[in-house]
Amino acid sequence: MLLPEVHVREPITISAAAKLLGITVDTIRYYEKEGIAPAPARSSDGWRRYDTSALSWLAGTVMLRGTGMNVQEMREYAAAYRAGADDTERLALLEEHHAVVLQRQTELQRHLAALERKIDAYRQTIAARGASGKARSAA
Structure with missing residues (x-):
């Protein structure tokens, strides 16, 4: 290797x-x-x-x-x-695995994007709650 x-x-x-x-x-x-x-x-x-x-x-x-x-x-x-x-046979094994890794990477990127959207939604909710709480405190 x-x-x-x-x-x-x-x-x-x-x-x-x-x-x-x-x-x-x-x-x-x-x-x-x-x-x-x-x-x-x-x-x-x-x-x-x-x-x-x-x-x-x-x-x-x-x-x-x-x-x-x-x-x-x-x-x-x-x-x-x-x-x-021979090198050709071993290369084929590694290329096959490479394709699998790329597929998993694509799926992981999709899940990561969904996770980031969820985190952003929570941050927005918390920020909105904090802003409305501050407005109430001032009143």
Whole structure:
């Protein structure tokens, strides 16, 4: 995965990786268990160590999840990658998801506009009530 980019000079622990990516250790373990993220190398003491490559894959996974890609779709993408799917096949998976994200974005914008109208209506009601209350107080 290309974005977002994450670089480390030396491999880091799972807790450092989680902190760097803004996710929990349990989330990283889950992605690995589900085959979404490849298992990282382990140090001589058996602890997971995340290099730039492993972190980049996880960062991409976090980005995909943030766009609403579900776990099954992330599994399919990872499986296609591991199976050696060519760039065209992986591009098709991402473009399909992109279309879904754009549809959701359009729907979200529609709901946001309705929410803003509702907020404006409440503000106008409160302001009108406040203005009529001030007029009564002066009388």
